[in-house]
Amino acid sequence: xxxxxKIITLVGLLAIVWxxxxxxxxxxxxxxxxxxxxxxxxxxxxxGTTARGKAAASGTQEMAKCDVCGVYVAAGSGRCGTPxxxx
Numbered sequence: 001x002x003x004x005x006k007i008i009t010l011v012g013l014l015a016i017v018w019x020x021x022x023x024x025x026x027x028x029x030x031x032x033x034x035x036x037x038x039x040x041x042x043x044x045x046x047x048g049t050t051a052r053g054k055a056a057a058s059g060t061q062e063m064a065k066c067d068v069c070g071v072y073v074a075a076g077s078g079r080c081g082t083p084x085x086x087x
């Protein structure tokens with residue numbers, strides 16, 4: 001049977017879960033606002049950007065379309081590498 005102590009315990013557990021979710025949503029909202037303020041780059045606690053932010057910025061290449069077969073390759077590369085393409 002349901003006793004007063006069980007009801008109090010259930011209400012207490014529900015309150016803990018409720019406030020836990022509120023805290024987690026607040027932390028997530030603050031992180032999203034921080035990312036928006038910093039332009040989408042994760043901030044390093046010691047200052048600067050993370051290694052992933054640096055790699056993403058320096059790891060991009062311009063692509064150029066092969067005039068013969070239409071395959072996109074890195075700009076400045078000699079051949080497209082497609083079998084049967086004369087270029």
